[in-house]
Amino acid sequence: MNAAYLVRRFLVFVPTITGAVTLVFIVIRLAPGSPIDIILGDFKDVTPRETVARIVASYGLDQPLHVQYARYVERALRGDLGFSLMNDRPVLQVLAPHLRPTLMLAFAGLLVAVAIGVPAGVAAALRRNTGTDYGVMTFAVLWLSAPSFWLSILLVYVFGYLVPVLPMFGGGTTGDLPSELRYLVLPAIAIGSRSAALLARMSRSSTLEIMAQDFVRTARAKGLAGRVVVYKHALRNAAMPIVTVIGLDLAYLVGGTVVIETVFARPGLGKTLIDAINNRDYPVVQGCILVFALGIIVVNFLTDVAYALLDPRVRFD
């Protein structure tokens, strides 16, 4: 791996993170009403003015915006994202226990997507214009159109109620892996199936394109077995666009956890975000979004690295 390439990618990565941090800061400050209204709620009118001023000062809200921003960035760099307005605990402490269920969900979703989508798409391409092809593509189009929250509800109804084989709501006992995995199955299918459909379409078109190339014909002409041609020559080259879609999709999966965790009442970051929004707990909202954005930016960075590993040409562009 070319070190200069990694450094170059990393240099793009830094301003993007800075930008995301700034964007979150600006957006949160667009909220109507001051945070003081939320902290004091109905008590605002009966609280002595000095007390209000002291609270304002303790949150740094009396400072000019650029000072607030500088302080926010400096604290964020130290991992200090402020305090929850609901229970006065540090935001990072509030978020930390929710990170694991969300990461598990996103990766399990990805696993479902890759394990189903790629083989289905490749099979459709290799059996072009047959029943397999039509079947896979019809399913893909239908799946792409189904809202994930609705799919979740259908899964709950079928596998939690009609044929009660899997737990429906919650995240399982923390630390007990078998229990956590059982609770993961339905949400992972719900979040991964749309991506599986996307990957199936992408893998199909990518495989078809590669199978029509000269080097595949050459490999066939020199008498290689069909399987060797497909696995050693074609699929390796078809992988690039598939990795792109996986990278793009992991970002979608991370965002999709917001909906899926709400349906399945999973104790993850997405559900925490929605709860914080409903409580107007802006420091927690801000922290959640920041963690999501950082996660997605890191995923994008890793996708670029994966590119370079797969295709030497990328490193020297």
Add this chain to the structure above:
Amino acid sequence: MATTTHRVRLLRKFLRRRSAVIGAAIVGLVLVTAAFAPLLSRRDPIEQDLALRMRGPGGGFVLGTDDLGRDQLSRIIWGSRITLLVAAASIAFGAVGGSIVGVAAGYAGGRLDNTLMRAMDIMMAFPTLLLAVTLVAVLGPGVANLVLAIGVANVPQFGRIVRGEVLRIKPMEFVDGARALGASPIRIVLRHLLPNLCAALIVMISLRVSVAILSEASLSFLGLGVPPPAPSWGSMVAEGQKHLFLAPWLSILPGLAIMLIVLALNLLGDGVRDALDPSLRGDR
């Protein structure tokens, strides 16, 4: 600009694709339903009648009633209005905003281009839904804020495509010719660039509308969309979830409506893309 024969050719190309025609027909049907909602629904979508609550489909109520005795069919019919309105308005917002950003960046180039595109990259680091959730969280629920949130989340998608098109068209001879004749930059943009951007914009719009519908449905499902009692398909699925095991149709039917319109728009969008811009063929 497209001539009449060119248009006829495009239309023929589109009509040859059966799935696209089916998609267009379903979209047309939903548009008609939305337009004539007051005539098509027998009952008021928000009228409650607790004596008639949780009736199953059939028997007086084609699609049954919900836990407040409201007619499901009427709610789905009226819900199509909100779905289409929010999707259309937010995509219009995204397309206009994205075009302004894209044309400014692509035409001016240099530092403005760099700044704008970096900003778009940063926005694209957030998935559409997450960005929309954030904006609604800050702005509060409601139709206008929903449109604004989904619209803003779509600006970078359009901005990028438009910039790319401007960069492709700008060096062409007819643009040079217009400049040589003394046309002002505004005139060049309005008279020469925009008409040539149309194909790319139409393709992009047809592909993004379904995403906007899914975003609206998801936000409404999360309780961040249209406030009750107004019927929105997403919030109907959420309300029905409470009675999933007793009355599964309350969630399943509005979800089916969302799936149907998104499916139709996807089929339509694929057809439009293939007719207008074969180079965009691919599956992303």
